[in-house]
Amino acid sequence: MTSRWIVGGGDYAELVAQTWKQACPDENLVRIDVSQHVNHAFDLSALDGLSPSEGAMFVAFDERFGNFKRMELMQAAMARGFKLEPFIHPSAVVGSGAVIALNAFVGPQVVIGHGSRVDYNTVIHAGAHLGPECRIKSSCWIESGVQLGARVAVGRHSILRTGAIVKSGVVVGRGCELGWPRLYDQDVADHTTFDLRYDEPIVVHGA
Template sequence: MTSRWIVGGGTYLEQAFRAWQQAHPDDTVEKIDVPQGRDYRFDLGVLDGLNPAQGVMFVAFDERFGNFKRMELMQAAMERGFKLESFIHPSASISAGVAIGMNVFIGAHAVIGHGSRIDYNTVIHAGVHLGPGSRVKASCWVENGVQIGANVDIGTHCTIRMGAAIQAGIKVGRGAELGWPQLYTSDVPNKTVFDIRYDEPIYTHEG
Protein backbone atom coordinates (compact mmCIF):
# COMPACT_ATOMS: atom_id res chain seq x y z
CA MET A 1 0.00 0.00 0.00
CA THR A 2 1.25 3.48 -0.88
CA SER A 3 2.16 5.58 2.16
CA ARG A 4 1.42 9.26 2.68
CA TRP A 5 4.13 11.04 4.61
CA ILE A 6 3.17 14.36 6.21
CA VAL A 7 6.50 15.98 7.03
CA GLY A 8 7.46 19.26 8.67
CA GLY A 9 7.18 20.83 12.10
CA GLY A 10 5.12 22.91 14.50
CA THR A 11 1.39 23.02 15.10
CA TYR A 12 0.63 23.14 11.38
CA LEU A 13 2.24 19.70 10.97
CA GLU A 14 -0.26 18.26 13.45
CA GLN A 15 -3.15 20.08 11.76
CA ALA A 16 -2.22 18.81 8.30
CA PHE A 17 -1.68 15.27 9.59
CA ARG A 18 -5.10 15.15 11.27
CA ALA A 19 -6.75 16.56 8.14
CA TRP A 20 -5.16 13.86 5.95
CA GLN A 21 -6.16 11.14 8.44
CA GLN A 22 -9.77 12.31 8.48
CA ALA A 23 -10.02 12.66 4.72
CA HIS A 24 -8.28 9.35 3.93
CA PRO A 25 -9.12 6.98 6.81
CA ASP A 26 -8.27 3.86 4.81
CA ASP A 27 -4.80 5.02 3.80
CA THR A 28 -1.51 4.73 5.62
CA VAL A 29 -0.77 8.29 6.80
CA GLU A 30 2.42 8.91 8.78
CA LYS A 31 3.47 12.12 10.52
CA ILE A 32 7.20 12.84 10.39
CA ASP A 33 8.72 15.72 12.36
CA VAL A 34 11.79 17.18 10.66
CA PRO A 35 13.97 18.59 13.46
CA GLN A 36 15.80 21.91 13.26
CA GLY A 37 19.12 22.88 14.84
CA ARG A 38 19.91 26.07 16.71
CA ASP A 39 20.59 27.76 13.39
CA TYR A 40 17.12 26.65 12.19
CA ARG A 41 18.59 24.32 9.58
CA PHE A 42 16.55 21.20 8.94
CA ASP A 43 17.99 17.79 9.77
CA LEU A 44 17.07 16.09 6.51
CA GLY A 45 18.25 12.65 7.58
CA VAL A 46 14.65 11.62 8.19
CA LEU A 47 13.90 12.17 4.50
CA ASP A 48 16.92 10.13 3.44
CA GLY A 49 15.49 7.18 5.34
CA LEU A 50 12.37 7.07 3.15
CA ASN A 51 11.99 5.49 -0.30
CA PRO A 52 10.25 7.86 -2.77
CA ALA A 53 8.96 4.84 -4.71
CA GLN A 54 6.92 3.69 -1.72
CA GLY A 55 4.78 6.75 -1.08
CA VAL A 56 3.83 10.37 -1.62
CA MET A 57 4.58 13.38 0.55
CA PHE A 58 3.02 16.58 1.84
CA VAL A 59 5.21 19.26 3.42
CA ALA A 60 3.65 21.07 6.39
CA PHE A 61 5.51 23.99 7.92
CA ASP A 62 3.94 27.25 9.01
CA GLU A 63 4.44 30.87 7.88
CA ARG A 64 7.48 31.60 10.02
CA PHE A 65 10.47 33.03 8.14
CA GLY A 66 8.18 34.47 5.49
CA ASN A 67 7.03 31.07 4.26
CA PHE A 68 10.57 30.37 3.02
CA LYS A 69 11.28 27.45 5.39
CA ARG A 70 8.27 25.56 4.06
CA MET A 71 9.55 26.14 0.54
CA GLU A 72 13.06 25.04 1.55
CA LEU A 73 11.72 21.77 2.93
CA MET A 74 9.55 21.21 -0.15
CA GLN A 75 12.55 21.71 -2.43
CA ALA A 76 14.60 19.24 -0.35
CA ALA A 77 11.85 16.65 -0.80
CA MET A 78 11.70 17.22 -4.55
CA GLU A 79 15.49 16.93 -4.88
CA ARG A 80 15.20 13.49 -3.28
CA GLY A 81 12.62 12.38 -5.83
CA PHE A 82 9.47 12.54 -3.70
CA LYS A 83 6.13 13.14 -5.35
CA LEU A 84 4.28 15.98 -3.59
CA GLU A 85 0.50 15.95 -3.34
CA SER A 86 -1.95 18.70 -2.48
CA PHE A 87 -4.67 18.41 0.14
CA ILE A 88 -8.23 19.56 -0.51
CA HIS A 89 -10.64 19.06 2.38
CA PRO A 90 -13.77 17.12 1.34
CA SER A 91 -16.00 19.99 2.54
CA ALA A 92 -14.19 22.63 0.45
CA SER A 93 -16.07 24.00 -2.56
CA ILE A 94 -13.84 24.14 -5.65
CA SER A 95 -15.46 25.70 -8.72
CA ALA A 96 -14.83 24.79 -12.33
CA GLY A 97 -11.62 25.86 -14.01
CA VAL A 98 -9.59 26.22 -10.81
CA ALA A 99 -5.85 25.46 -11.09
CA ILE A 100 -4.12 24.15 -7.96
CA GLY A 101 -0.36 23.63 -7.73
CA MET A 102 1.51 20.95 -5.80
CA ASN A 103 1.80 20.90 -2.02
CA VAL A 104 -1.20 23.21 -1.61
CA PHE A 105 -3.45 22.89 1.45
CA ILE A 106 -7.13 23.89 1.20
CA GLY A 107 -8.97 23.64 4.51
CA ALA A 108 -12.50 22.84 5.56
CA HIS A 109 -15.36 24.87 4.04
CA ALA A 110 -13.06 27.01 1.92
CA VAL A 111 -14.73 28.37 -1.22
CA ILE A 112 -12.58 28.77 -4.33
CA GLY A 113 -14.23 30.73 -7.15
CA HIS A 114 -14.22 29.66 -10.78
CA GLY A 115 -11.19 30.44 -12.89
CA SER A 116 -8.97 31.17 -9.91
CA ARG A 117 -5.46 29.84 -9.42
CA ILE A 118 -3.54 28.76 -6.34
CA ASP A 119 0.16 28.23 -6.95
CA TYR A 120 2.39 25.64 -5.31
CA ASN A 121 3.14 25.45 -1.60
CA THR A 122 0.34 27.81 -0.58
CA VAL A 123 -1.84 27.23 2.49
CA ILE A 124 -5.52 28.19 2.39
CA HIS A 125 -7.03 27.64 5.84
CA ALA A 126 -10.61 26.81 6.79
CA GLY A 127 -13.43 29.11 5.73
CA VAL A 128 -11.44 31.23 3.27
CA HIS A 129 -13.42 32.65 0.34
CA LEU A 130 -11.37 33.25 -2.81
CA GLY A 131 -13.26 35.14 -5.49
CA PRO A 132 -13.47 34.10 -9.13
CA GLY A 133 -10.54 34.93 -11.36
CA SER A 134 -8.18 35.53 -8.44
CA ARG A 135 -4.64 34.23 -8.11
CA VAL A 136 -2.69 33.36 -4.99
CA LYS A 137 0.93 32.89 -5.97
CA ALA A 138 3.47 30.46 -4.54
CA SER A 139 4.26 29.94 -0.85
CA CYS A 140 1.50 32.09 0.64
CA TRP A 141 -0.30 31.62 3.95
CA VAL A 142 -3.99 32.62 4.18
CA GLU A 143 -5.56 32.28 7.62
CA ASN A 144 -9.05 31.14 8.64
CA GLY A 145 -12.00 33.07 7.29
CA VAL A 146 -10.11 35.54 5.11
CA GLN A 147 -12.31 37.06 2.39
CA ILE A 148 -10.70 37.72 -1.01
CA GLY A 149 -12.70 39.36 -3.77
CA ALA A 150 -12.78 38.61 -7.48
CA ASN A 151 -9.72 39.18 -9.69
CA VAL A 152 -7.35 39.77 -6.79
CA ASP A 153 -3.65 39.07 -7.36
CA ILE A 154 -1.62 38.05 -4.30
CA GLY A 155 2.16 37.89 -4.76
CA THR A 156 4.53 35.17 -3.63
CA HIS A 157 5.34 34.65 0.06
CA CYS A 158 2.43 36.76 1.33
CA THR A 159 0.76 36.22 4.69
CA ILE A 160 -2.90 37.17 5.06
CA ARG A 161 -4.05 37.14 8.69
CA MET A 162 -7.45 36.31 10.14
CA GLY A 163 -9.94 39.14 9.87
CA ALA A 164 -8.52 40.55 6.64
CA ALA A 165 -10.72 41.13 3.61
CA ILE A 166 -9.43 42.19 0.20
CA GLN A 167 -11.58 44.16 -2.21
CA ALA A 168 -12.04 42.92 -5.77
CA GLY A 169 -9.32 43.82 -8.25
CA ILE A 170 -6.63 44.58 -5.67
CA LYS A 171 -2.99 43.59 -6.19
CA VAL A 172 -0.96 42.55 -3.15
CA GLY A 173 2.80 42.66 -3.73
CA ARG A 174 5.16 39.81 -2.93
CA GLY A 175 6.22 39.30 0.67
CA ALA A 176 3.45 41.48 2.10
CA GLU A 177 1.70 40.71 5.37
CA LEU A 178 -1.87 41.88 5.88
CA GLY A 179 -2.23 41.65 9.64
CA TRP A 180 -4.82 44.34 10.32
CA PRO A 181 -8.41 43.00 10.53
CA GLN A 182 -9.89 45.38 7.97
CA LEU A 183 -10.98 45.72 4.36
CA TYR A 184 -8.01 46.45 2.07
CA THR A 185 -9.22 48.72 -0.73
CA SER A 186 -6.01 49.74 -2.50
CA ASP A 187 -2.98 47.95 -3.94
CA VAL A 188 -0.32 46.87 -1.44
CA PRO A 189 3.36 47.39 -2.40
CA ASN A 190 5.91 44.57 -2.14
CA LYS A 191 7.00 43.65 1.42
CA THR A 192 4.55 45.98 3.14
CA VAL A 193 3.64 44.75 6.63
CA PHE A 194 0.41 45.67 8.43
CA ASP A 195 1.27 44.62 11.98
CA ILE A 196 -1.41 44.95 14.68
CA ARG A 197 1.27 46.18 17.11
CA TYR A 198 1.72 49.39 15.08
CA ASP A 199 -0.63 52.13 13.94
CA GLU A 200 1.06 52.59 10.56
CA PRO A 201 2.10 50.02 7.95
CA ILE A 202 5.79 49.18 7.65
CA TYR A 203 7.21 49.77 4.19
CA THR A 204 10.34 48.03 2.96
CA HIS A 205 11.99 49.93 0.14
CA GLU A 206 13.73 47.74 -2.42
CA GLY A 207 16.93 48.86 -4.05
Protein backbone atom coordinates in the same frame (compact mmCIF):
# COMPACT_ATOMS: atom_id res chain seq x y z
CA MET B 1 0.33 -0.35 0.57
CA THR B 2 1.78 3.03 -0.40
CA SER B 3 2.26 5.64 2.30
CA ARG B 4 1.37 9.28 2.67
CA TRP B 5 4.10 11.10 4.57
CA ILE B 6 3.30 14.39 6.31
CA VAL B 7 6.73 15.93 6.80
CA GLY B 8 7.52 19.05 8.80
CA GLY B 9 6.86 20.30 12.30
CA GLY B 10 4.79 22.44 14.62
CA ASP B 11 1.08 23.06 14.94
CA TYR B 12 0.52 23.29 11.20
CA ALA B 13 1.99 19.82 10.61
CA GLU B 14 -0.31 18.44 13.29
CA LEU B 15 -3.28 20.22 11.72
CA VAL B 16 -2.49 18.76 8.30
CA ALA B 17 -2.03 15.26 9.69
CA GLN B 18 -5.29 15.29 11.64
CA THR B 19 -7.29 16.89 8.82
CA TRP B 20 -5.93 14.45 6.22
CA LYS B 21 -6.50 11.45 8.50
CA GLN B 22 -10.12 12.45 9.05
CA ALA B 23 -10.74 13.14 5.37
CA CYS B 24 -8.94 10.04 4.05
CA PRO B 25 -9.14 7.38 6.79
CA ASP B 26 -8.13 4.56 4.42
CA GLU B 27 -4.74 6.05 3.57
CA ASN B 28 -1.58 4.86 5.29
CA LEU B 29 -0.73 8.23 6.79
CA VAL B 30 2.60 8.72 8.57
CA ARG B 31 3.69 11.96 10.22
CA ILE B 32 7.42 12.64 10.25
CA ASP B 33 8.85 15.49 12.31
CA VAL B 34 11.89 17.22 10.84
CA SER B 35 13.91 19.07 13.44
CA GLN B 36 16.08 22.14 12.96
CA HIS B 37 19.62 22.82 14.10
CA VAL B 38 20.48 25.92 16.12
CA ASN B 39 21.11 27.78 12.86
CA HIS B 40 17.56 26.82 11.70
CA ALA B 41 18.88 24.40 9.04
CA PHE B 42 16.70 21.31 8.70
CA ASP B 43 17.97 17.93 9.86
CA LEU B 44 16.92 15.80 6.89
CA SER B 45 18.10 12.50 8.36
CA ALA B 46 14.46 11.61 9.08
CA LEU B 47 13.98 11.23 5.31
CA ASP B 48 16.93 8.90 4.79
CA GLY B 49 14.96 5.68 5.26
CA LEU B 50 12.13 6.62 2.91
CA SER B 51 11.87 5.56 -0.72
CA PRO B 52 10.09 7.84 -3.21
CA SER B 53 8.67 4.74 -4.91
CA GLU B 54 6.77 3.76 -1.77
CA GLY B 55 4.55 6.78 -1.31
CA ALA B 56 3.81 10.47 -1.72
CA MET B 57 4.75 13.36 0.54
CA PHE B 58 3.20 16.57 1.83
CA VAL B 59 5.44 19.20 3.42
CA ALA B 60 3.87 21.04 6.35
CA PHE B 61 5.73 23.90 8.00
CA ASP B 62 4.16 27.14 9.13
CA GLU B 63 4.53 30.76 7.98
CA ARG B 64 7.58 31.63 10.08
CA PHE B 65 10.48 33.14 8.16
CA GLY B 66 8.05 34.44 5.54
CA ASN B 67 7.06 30.94 4.38
CA PHE B 68 10.61 30.39 3.10
CA LYS B 69 11.36 27.48 5.46
CA ARG B 70 8.36 25.54 4.15
CA MET B 71 9.59 26.16 0.61
CA GLU B 72 13.12 25.09 1.56
CA LEU B 73 11.85 21.81 3.00
CA MET B 74 9.64 21.23 -0.03
CA GLN B 75 12.59 21.75 -2.38
CA ALA B 76 14.69 19.33 -0.35
CA ALA B 77 11.98 16.68 -0.67
CA MET B 78 11.70 17.20 -4.42
CA ALA B 79 15.48 17.01 -4.81
CA ARG B 80 15.31 13.57 -3.22
CA GLY B 81 12.72 12.48 -5.79
CA PHE B 82 9.59 12.52 -3.64
CA LYS B 83 6.23 13.13 -5.26
CA LEU B 84 4.30 16.06 -3.77
CA GLU B 85 0.56 16.49 -4.15
CA PRO B 86 -1.96 19.11 -3.01
CA PHE B 87 -4.57 18.48 -0.34
CA ILE B 88 -8.12 19.68 -0.96
CA HIS B 89 -10.56 18.95 1.85
CA PRO B 90 -13.74 17.17 0.69
CA SER B 91 -15.89 19.98 2.14
CA ALA B 92 -14.06 22.69 0.17
CA VAL B 93 -15.88 24.19 -2.82
CA VAL B 94 -13.58 24.64 -5.79
CA GLY B 95 -15.09 26.33 -8.83
CA SER B 96 -14.77 25.19 -12.40
CA GLY B 97 -11.45 25.82 -14.07
CA ALA B 98 -9.67 26.51 -10.78
CA VAL B 99 -6.13 25.14 -10.49
CA ILE B 100 -4.53 23.97 -7.23
CA ALA B 101 -0.79 23.33 -7.52
CA LEU B 102 1.43 20.83 -5.71
CA ASN B 103 1.86 20.92 -1.95
CA ALA B 104 -0.96 23.45 -1.59
CA PHE B 105 -3.36 22.97 1.33
CA VAL B 106 -7.05 23.83 0.98
CA GLY B 107 -8.79 23.39 4.31
CA PRO B 108 -12.36 22.58 5.34
CA GLN B 109 -15.16 24.85 4.10
CA VAL B 110 -12.83 26.89 1.90
CA VAL B 111 -14.46 28.43 -1.18
CA ILE B 112 -12.35 29.04 -4.28
CA GLY B 113 -14.11 30.78 -7.13
CA HIS B 114 -14.09 29.65 -10.73
CA GLY B 115 -11.03 30.36 -12.80
CA SER B 116 -8.80 30.93 -9.77
CA ARG B 117 -5.24 29.66 -9.45
CA VAL B 118 -3.49 28.69 -6.23
CA ASP B 119 0.21 28.16 -6.83
CA TYR B 120 2.47 25.62 -5.15
CA ASN B 121 3.14 25.48 -1.43
CA THR B 122 0.32 27.88 -0.52
CA VAL B 123 -1.81 27.28 2.58
CA ILE B 124 -5.49 28.25 2.72
CA HIS B 125 -7.00 27.61 6.13
CA ALA B 126 -10.55 26.61 6.98
CA GLY B 127 -13.35 28.95 5.97
CA ALA B 128 -11.38 31.31 3.77
CA HIS B 129 -13.26 32.61 0.73
CA LEU B 130 -11.62 33.43 -2.62
CA GLY B 131 -13.75 35.05 -5.28
CA PRO B 132 -13.66 34.17 -8.99
CA GLU B 133 -10.43 34.49 -10.97
CA CYS B 134 -8.15 35.10 -8.01
CA ARG B 135 -4.44 34.44 -8.40
CA ILE B 136 -2.54 33.34 -5.30
CA LYS B 137 1.13 32.90 -6.05
CA SER B 138 3.50 30.44 -4.44
CA SER B 139 4.20 29.95 -0.73
CA CYS B 140 1.43 32.15 0.62
CA TRP B 141 -0.40 31.71 3.94
CA ILE B 142 -4.10 32.60 4.14
CA GLU B 143 -5.74 32.22 7.52
CA SER B 144 -9.26 31.22 8.49
CA GLY B 145 -11.98 33.69 7.64
CA VAL B 146 -10.00 35.74 5.11
CA GLN B 147 -12.20 37.00 2.26
CA LEU B 148 -10.94 37.93 -1.19
CA GLY B 149 -13.11 39.52 -3.82
CA ALA B 150 -13.02 38.66 -7.51
CA ARG B 151 -9.75 38.95 -9.45
CA VAL B 152 -7.59 39.60 -6.39
CA ALA B 153 -3.90 38.89 -6.97
CA VAL B 154 -1.60 37.98 -4.07
CA GLY B 155 2.17 37.93 -4.56
CA ARG B 156 4.38 35.07 -3.46
CA HIS B 157 5.34 34.63 0.20
CA SER B 158 2.53 36.85 1.45
CA ILE B 159 0.58 36.28 4.66
CA LEU B 160 -3.08 37.22 5.10
CA ARG B 161 -4.25 37.10 8.70
CA THR B 162 -7.73 36.39 10.04
CA GLY B 163 -10.02 39.38 9.53
CA ALA B 164 -8.42 40.59 6.30
CA ILE B 165 -10.93 41.41 3.57
CA VAL B 166 -9.52 42.33 0.16
CA LYS B 167 -11.71 44.18 -2.33
CA SER B 168 -12.18 42.88 -5.86
CA GLY B 169 -9.38 43.70 -8.26
CA VAL B 170 -6.82 44.65 -5.59
CA VAL B 171 -3.22 43.53 -6.09
CA VAL B 172 -1.27 42.51 -2.99
CA GLY B 173 2.46 42.54 -3.65
CA ARG B 174 4.99 39.84 -2.82
CA GLY B 175 6.24 39.39 0.71
CA CYS B 176 3.35 41.31 2.31
CA GLU B 177 1.55 40.67 5.57
CA LEU B 178 -2.02 41.88 5.98
CA GLY B 179 -2.33 41.66 9.75
CA TRP B 180 -4.93 44.36 10.39
CA PRO B 181 -8.52 43.03 10.48
CA ARG B 182 -9.96 45.51 7.99
CA LEU B 183 -10.97 46.06 4.38
CA TYR B 184 -8.02 46.50 2.00
CA ASP B 185 -9.46 48.45 -0.92
CA GLN B 186 -6.24 49.67 -2.56
CA ASP B 187 -3.23 47.88 -4.02
CA VAL B 188 -0.53 46.94 -1.50
CA ALA B 189 3.12 47.48 -2.46
CA ASP B 190 5.68 44.67 -2.23
CA HIS B 191 7.06 43.97 1.25
CA THR B 192 4.41 45.92 3.14
CA THR B 193 3.45 44.72 6.62
CA PHE B 194 0.30 45.72 8.50
CA ASP B 195 1.24 44.73 12.05
CA LEU B 196 -1.24 45.11 14.92
CA ARG B 197 1.55 46.43 17.14
CA TYR B 198 1.93 49.56 14.97
CA ASP B 199 -0.44 52.29 13.84
CA GLU B 200 1.14 52.66 10.39
CA PRO B 201 2.11 50.02 7.83
CA ILE B 202 5.77 49.10 7.54
CA VAL B 203 7.27 49.18 4.04
CA VAL B 204 10.66 47.63 3.36
CA HIS B 205 12.14 49.39 0.33
CA GLY B 206 14.57 47.60 -1.94
CA ALA B 207 13.91 44.17 -0.42
